[in-house]
Amino acid sequence: MRKFIRSIALFIPFAIVIYIVFTLIWGLFIPQKLNKNLNYRIGTYGHMFTRLHEAKNVREVDFLVLGSSHAYRGFDPRVFSQHGLVLFNLGSSNQTPIQSEILLKRFLKTMQPSRVIIEVNPFYFANDGVESSVDIIANSRNDLLSIKMALTINNQKTYNTLIYGLFRDLVGLNKSYVEKEIKSEDTYITGGYVERQHETLQWKPTILESQAPNEKQTNAFSNIILMLHEMKIPLLLVQSPITQELYKTYENRVQFDQEMRQSSTYINFNLEPALNDTLHFYDPEHMNQKGVEIFNQQLIFILQDSVLNGYNVQPEKAAQKAR
Amino acid sequence: MLFNSIDFAIFLPIVFLLYWFVTQKNLSLQNSLIVASSYLFYGWWDWRFLSLILFSTLVDFLVGMHLEKQENATRRRVLLWISILINLGFLGFFKYYNFFLDNFVSIFSLFGAKFNASSLQIILPVGISFYTFQTLSYTIDVYKRKLPATTNFIAFAAFVSFFPQLVAGPIERATNLLPQFYKKRGFSYDKATDGLRQILWGLFKKVVIADNCAEFANTIFENSADASGSTLLLGAIFFTFQIYGDFSGYSDIAIGTARLFGFNLMQNFAFPYFSRNMAEFWRRWHISLSTWFRDYLYIPIGGSKVGTWKKIRNTLIIFIVSGFWHGANWTFIVWGALNALYIIPIMLAKKNRNYLNIVAKDRILPSISDFFRIVSTFALTVFAWIFFRATSLEHAINYISGIFSKSIISIPDFQNMGSALVTLLLIFGFMAVEWNGRRDQFAIQNIANIHSRPARWILYSLIIFIIGMYMQTYETPFIYFQF
Numbered sequence: 001m002r003k004f005i006r007s008i009a010l011f012i013p014f015a016i017v018i019y020i021v022f023t024l025i026w027g028l029f030i031p032q033k034l035n036k037n038l039n040y041r042i043g044t045y046g047h048m049f050t051r052l053h054e055a056k057n058v059r060e061v062d063f064l065v066l067g068s069s070h071a072y073r074g075f076d077p078r079v080f081s082q083h084g085l086v087l088f089n090l091g092s093s094n095q096t097p098i099q100s101e102i103l104l105k106r107f108l109k110t111m112q113p114s115r116v117i118i119e120v121n122p123f124y125f126a127n128d129g130v131e132s133s134v135d136i137i138a139n140s141r142n143d144l145l146s147i148k149m150a151l152t153i154n155n156q157k158t159y160n161t162l163i164y165g166l167f168r169d170l171v172g173l174n175k176s177y178v179e180k181e182i183k184s185e186d187t188y189i190t191g192g193y194v195e196r197q198h199e200t201l202q203w204k205p206t207i208l209e210s211q212a213p214n215e216k217q218t219n220a221f222s223n224i225i226l227m228l229h230e231m232k233i234p235l236l237l238v239q240s241p242i243t244q245e246l247y248k249t250y251e252n253r254v255q256f257d258q259e260m261r262q263s264s265t266y267i268n269f270n271l272e273p274a275l276n277d278t279l280h281f282y283d284p285e286h287m288n289q290k291g292v293e294i295f296n297q298q299l300i301f302i303l304q305d306s307v308l309n310g311y312n313v314q315p316e317k318a319a320q321k322a323r
Numbered sequence: 324m325l326f327n328s329i330d331f332a333i334f335l336p337i338v339f340l341l342y343w344f345v346t347q348k349n350l351s352l353q354n355s356l357i358v359a360s361s362y363l364f365y366g367w368w369d370w371r372f373l374s375l376i377l378f379s380t381l382v383d384f385l386v387g388m389h390l391e392k393q394e395n396a397t398r399r400r401v402l403l404w405i406s407i408l409i410n411l412g413f414l415g416f417f418k419y420y421n422f423f424l425d426n427f428v429s430i431f432s433l434f435g436a437k438f439n440a441s442s443l444q445i446i447l448p449v450g451i452s453f454y455t456f457q458t459l460s461y462t463i464d465v466y467k468r469k470l471p472a473t474t475n476f477i478a479f480a481a482f483v484s485f486f487p488q489l490v491a492g493p494i495e496r497a498t499n500l501l502p503q504f505y506k507k508r509g510f511s512y513d514k515a516t517d518g519l520r521q522i523l524w525g526l527f528k529k530v531v532i533a534d535n536c537a538e539f540a541n542t543i544f545e546n547s548a549d550a551s552g553s554t555l556l557l558g559a560i561f562f563t564f565q566i567y568g569d570f571s572g573y574s575d576i577a578i579g580t581a582r583l584f585g586f587n588l589m590q591n592f593a594f595p596y597f598s599r600n601m602a603e604f605w606r607r608w609h610i611s612l613s614t615w616f617r618d619y620l621y622i623p624i625g626g627s628k629v630g631t632w633k634k635i636r637n638t639l640i641i642f643i644v645s646g647f648w649h650g651a652n653w654t655f656i657v658w659g660a661l662n663a664l665y666i667i668p669i670m671l672a673k674k675n676r677n678y679l680n681i682v683a684k685d686r687i688l689p690s691i692s693d694f695f696r697i698v699s700t701f702a703l704t705v706f707a708w709i710f711f712r713a714t715s716l717e718h719a720i721n722y723i724s725g726i727f728s729k730s731i732i733s734i735p736d737f738q739n740m741g742s743a744l745v746t747l748l749l750i751f752g753f754m755a756v757e758w759n760g761r762r763d764q765f766a767i768q769n770i771a772n773i774h775s776r777p778a779r780w781i782l783y784s785l786i787i788f789i790i791g792m793y794m795q796t797y798e799t800p801f802i803y804f805q806f
Contacts, residue, residue, distance in 0.1 A: 001343060001510050011780060018784035019791060026792060034745055036535075036793045130796070156796050 020163055027164035038160040039134040040168070043179040046072060046093040047188040048139035050179045054190065055090060060112050063087040063303075065192070066100040067119025068132075073286050074119065074240045077191025079296035083304065089192030091119065092136060096129040097220035098152055099136055102145045104224060108231065115303075116228055117236045120266075122211035122256050125218060133158045137165040152216055195289055196282060211252055225263060236303075239268040241295055243277040246284040267302065274298055324367040326576045327530050328798055334364065335580065342584055343510055350507050354481045357504075357584070361486035365449070372448035375413060380483045382409050383458045384476055387465045391472035399466060406462040410455045417448055422651030450490030452648055456615055458483055461497035463619055470498050478504035487580040491573045491801055493591040493611035496618075500588070508585030517771065518582030523783060524767045525575025527790055532753050533568030533802075534795035535746040536561040542738055544712055547722050552731030555722055557743075562712045563705045564750050567596065569802045570609070575765055594761045596754070597682050597689075599696035601665040601703060602675035612648070616641050627670065638670060639663045649711070654719055658710040665703055681762055749793060 027038055043049045046069060062085045065075045071091025080087040088111060090103050100118060108116075118124075133153050137146055142165050150162045168174055181188050187195045228235045237260050247270045250256070260266040275281070280291030287295060324330050338360045346352040366373050386406040393399050461482070464470040473479045482501045488494075543550055543558025550558070574591035581588045591611050598604035605613055617626075621641045627634050639660065646659020669675050682697070683689040689697060706723075713719035737743075760766030767786070773779050 001512075004510070004512050004515050007516070011783070014780050015784040015787055018781060019788050022785065022788040023792070033741060034748075036742065036745060037796065038792060156791055156794060160792060 023160055023163045024167050027167070037157040038164055039131075039157055040138045040161050040164050041134070042138045042174060042177060044135075044138075046135065047179060047183070047186065047194050048092050048135050049177070050181070050188050051090065051092070051192045052136075052140040053179075054192065055088065055107050055111070058088050058107075058111050061086045061088045062114045063117055064104075064107070064111055064113035064115075065089045065091060065117045065119065066095065066103060067091045068095045068121075068124060069093050070121065070240045070242070070285065071095070071119040072192055072194050073196065074292055074295065075117070075299075076189065076193050076195070076289075076292050076296055078189060078193070079293055080300060081191075083300050085300065087191060088113075091192065092132055094127055094129075094131040094135070096124060096127045096132055096214075097217045097224060098129045098149060099132045101220045101224050101227070102136065102149050104227065105145055106143075108227075108233070113233060115234045115236055117238055118224070119240050120237045120260055121239055121242075122213075122250055122252060125213035125221065126211050127217070128155065128214060129153050129217065130155045130157050134161040137161050141169050142166050152220070195292075196286070197289075211250065211256075221263070235264045237264050237266040238299070239266075239270060241269045241273060241275050241280075241287060241291065243281050243284045244270070244273055245277055267299075269295060269298070324364050325798055325800060326573065326580075327526065330367065334360070335583075339583055351477055353508070354475075354477045354504055357481040357486070358477060358484060361481070361484035361489055364486040365484065365489055368449050372451075375448055375451070376454060376484055377480075379410060379413070379454065379458050380480050382406060383462050383483070384473070384479050386462055387472035387479075388474065390462070390465045403462060403466045407459065410459050410462075414451055414455045417451055419647075419651045453492050453494055454483055454489060456494045456612075457497075460494070460615065460619065461501065464497050470501070473501060475505065485581070485586075487577040487584075487586075488588060491570070491577070492609075493574055493577065493589050494615050495588060495611065496615075500586070503586050510585065513771075514582050514585065517768065518579040520767055520770060520783075521575045521579030521582065521765050523579075523786055524765050525572045525577075525579060527786055528568040528572030528575065528753070529801070530794040531568075531749060531790055533565045533572055534799050535749060535793065536565035536568065537799060538795065539737070539739070539743050539746065540565050540712065544714075544718075544722070546737070547718070547725060550725065551733045551736060552726045552728045553733050554735040554737050555726045556731065557735045558737075559705050559709050559712075559722075559726070561743075561746070563596075563701075563708050564753075566708065566711070566802060567592075568753075573801045578765075590764055594757055594766075596701055596704070597697055597758065597761055598700050599678045599682060599693055600669055600674065600700055601662065602669045603678040604700055604704060605662070605666065606679075612645065616645055620644060631671065634670060635667055638667055642666070653716050654710050654713050657716060657719070658707055661707050661710060665707070684762065745793070749789075 023038065026035055027040055032039070032041065051072070063075075063080065065071050065087060068091060072089050073091075075087060075089050075091075077087045077089065090107065092099060092103075104116070130153060133149055133155075134157060136149070137158070138161065140146075142162065146162060146165070150158045179188075185197050187197070189195055225235065239257075239260070247253070257266070257268055257271075260268075274294055275287065275291050280287055280294065282288045324334060338356070341360075342353060342356055346356045362373055362376075365376065383406055386402050390399055390402050393402065461470070461479075465472045478501065481504050482495075482497065485495075485500070540558055540562040543554055544562070547555055547558070571592035578588045578591070589611055591609060593607040593610065595604050595607035598607055621637055624637050624640065625633055626637060629637065642659040642663035643656055644659070646655040646657070646662075649655045649658075666675065682693055688694075709722055710716075710719045713722055735743075757766045760769055763769055767782075770779055770782050773782070
């Protein structure tokens with residue numbers, strides 16, 4: 001028995017080392033298509049590399065935006081700057097509260113935003129967060145927060161990508177990488193925004209996946225509320241416009257709105273739509289540039305005109321609930 | 324509790340340490356630990372059904388004791404039937420009530436009669452088909468005086484509920500497993516490491532092969548109406564490997580886990596996809612169930628030592644019952660009947676005892692004739708699995724007619740086709756390892772023969788790495804849990 005326990009105790013570190021070595025070999029030499037659970041894609045969809053690179057040098061903004069592609073494709077800093085407001089967009093593909101929390105912890109102190117805006121929708125809470133976690137791991141320098149994120153998500157794909165990501169950071173393989181500003185139809189705009197050159201709606205909504213909230217995500221969201229409350233930074237939750245055709249397929253719209261209102265100040269732009277499904281979207285989830293401009297002007301009007309107070313809830317109460 | 328879950332990864336070492344360090348000196352305590360941990364393992368799904376296992380255990384324990392004492396043949400038969408009716412009664416209610424009710428209503432409605440019978444919302448207790456058959460084997464063996472009845476309730480409860488094989492087999496015979504609970508188990512290093520090897524291989528089969536194949540098989544079967552013939556064929560092949568990886572993977576983990584605790588369970592799969600005819604396939608597929616039906620159904624009704632027509636009848640009965648055992652759906656019955664139709668000509672030609680040896684035993688590759696036999700047997704198996712996987716007979720027939728259409732000559736096309744290529748590569752590698760290890764109890768058992776420890780450990784680590792790199796990242800239950 002002693003021999004058996006000793007062998008197991010020796011084998012575990014041995015296997016870990018071999019696992020890491022093979023992960024590095026796979027990451028370096030095996031084509032991405034053949035790596036099911038290692039998804040290290042630097043500089044791909046959503047310009048995350050450039051956004052995070054730029055974020056390091058950004059100081060004192062009026063608004064810091066977080067959320068999924070609805071965020072980085074829906075809040076244009078140029079529209080805000082026309083009103084003398086500085087906005088930085090930290091949205092990322094399929095971002096969930098787990099990633100929002102990590103990004104806030106990384107950038108909140110340096111950016112010192114007057115207000116944080118989080119773009120919320122049922123999928124922000126329902127998503128497992130794996131795709132967004134590997135996006136952040138591949139496109140930023142990893143730290144203890146990345147490890148914490150991986151442990152929270154607890155998914156093999158995130159672990160493998162993190163192992164490989166830490167290795168690349170250590171060796172400095174990404175140092176010389178420069179991401180293209182224009183990729184296919186997407187153009188990166190300073191301030192974290194991605195503009196897409198599409199005029200009309202391209203496709204119909206498909207069958208929706210589950211919208212049931214994930215417990216890990218609601219916990220992370222509570223942490224965000226608590227953190228912002230402690231730092232006395234107001235939080236605005238925004239559900240940005242999507243096509244009405246898609247919005248009507250959301251099963252738990254009313255309940256979701258109620259929950260968001262209980263969490264913080266919340267505006268749902270889908271309740272009284274100012275946009276037209278055909279004219280202002282390029283796909284069911286994303287506005288075209290015309291749609292973004294109308295939506296952003298509307299939001300700025302609300303923010304500047306103190307109309308926001310009409311939407312307000314008691315942040316103290318929300319923070320207490322988060323505790 | 325699923326074998327492929329974090330819960331089990333925590334549960335197993337705890338029970339292992341308690342078993343060998345705390346309860347080792349007291350056999351009764353050790354058996355009690357097995358009972359307690361098995362009930363915890365089962366109760367993790369639904370503790371309410373623990374009462375069923377406990378009741379079955381009590382009934383068969385008492386019936387066994389009375390059978391032992393009773394000399395009167397009629398009374399002994401009555402006791403046997405009490406056990407059979409109670410056990411099969413539970414199985415019948417939970418598994419087949421709605422099936423019989425629906426078919427009963429359908430038949431009467433054909434004659435214009437109306438019935439107001441509504442189906443019940445019955446939850447099928449996990450593993451009921453497995454432990455029911457296991458306890459029945461005990462009662463029947465005691466009845467036949469093949470085995471003395473036990474007076475040790477704890478040992479008997481441990482035999483019925485032994486967690487490694489409680490929910491999906493192998494369906495152990497009382498004559499093999501029960502006596503192992505009577506005597507002290509000594510720890511064997513070789514046995515334990517062999518058990519770990521088998522667990523590792525079982526895990527690979529389940530989370531890499533079965534779960535990846537499931538993704539594509541499910542997509543194709545669920546969208547079969549729009550798929551081309553070649554896509555449908557590929558879907559059937561994916562399911563063929565899914566079910567093998569899933570079920571034999573479970574068996575490997577069960578057998579390996581039992582070995583960690585000093586028990587020997589029977590081999591349940593012996594490389595069935597290398598069979599050279601369907602008779603050989605059925606000697607190698609789900610061996611514990613096939614031999615159960617052979618011993619407790621086929622032989623009692625006459626087996627093969629009867630006239631031709633009775634032989635055909637007996638074969639049909641055993642395969643149809645076996646199909647029905649898998650689930651309350653006509654698809655399983657047709658699957659069973661189809662396999663009987665495969666076997667009957669082989670039996671009539673008296674070739675069912677051919678190929679008792681291991682294929683290409685002293686060769687690296689099979690002969691050309693063996694290769695074609697393997698491929699044709701595999702093709703028949705794939706065809707039969709379509710009925711097993713389809714949701715209804717109509718679905719199966721449409722699926723098959725879809726395969727035999729002009730679009731069979733086209734490139735398969737479905738969602739995630741690109742990542743299906745990775746799975747095909749994994750299947751290819753998996754079958755190569757299985758072929759290499761076909762002479763052993765499980766494919767990677769021969770790693771033990773490699774003299775160099777670092778080389779062995781690198782191979783284990785490589786398997787762990789492939790699991791980590793190619794596993795499905797969400798927990799999927801084993802297919803056979805539904806049976």
